[in-house]
Amino acid sequence: MVPFIIFMLIVAPMWLILHYRSKRQVSQGLSEKEYFQLSELAETADKMAERIKTLEAILDVESPNWRDKT
Structure with a gap:
């Protein structure tokens, strides 16, 4: 008890x-600081996605079968 x-x-x-x-x-x-950090992360992710698309386009031209190797 x-x-x-x-x-x-x-x-x-x-x-x-x-x-x-x-x-x-x-x-x-979200606080103002957290919102700012989230915005920065979203912007960085967008830039990385664009870079990946560019690199894949370059690889498609230079080595068309690169996707089959994985």
């Missing part, structure tokens, strides 16, 4: 406070 009382008086309130604090942070969305 004593462990249950200790749990209800100490652990449960802390658990609830931490749970609802994390829920509030998630519902607030």
Whole structure:
């Protein structure tokens, strides 16, 4: 019975406070810094995709069967 009382008086309130604090942070969305980082990552990914397309086009001209080698 004593462990249950200790749990209800100490652990449960802390658990609830931490749970609802994390829920509030998630519902607030991205911060300005996180949004900026996400935008930079998306821009970098777009540039990399364009470079990959260019490299594949070059390989298709220089070595038409390069895709079959993988």
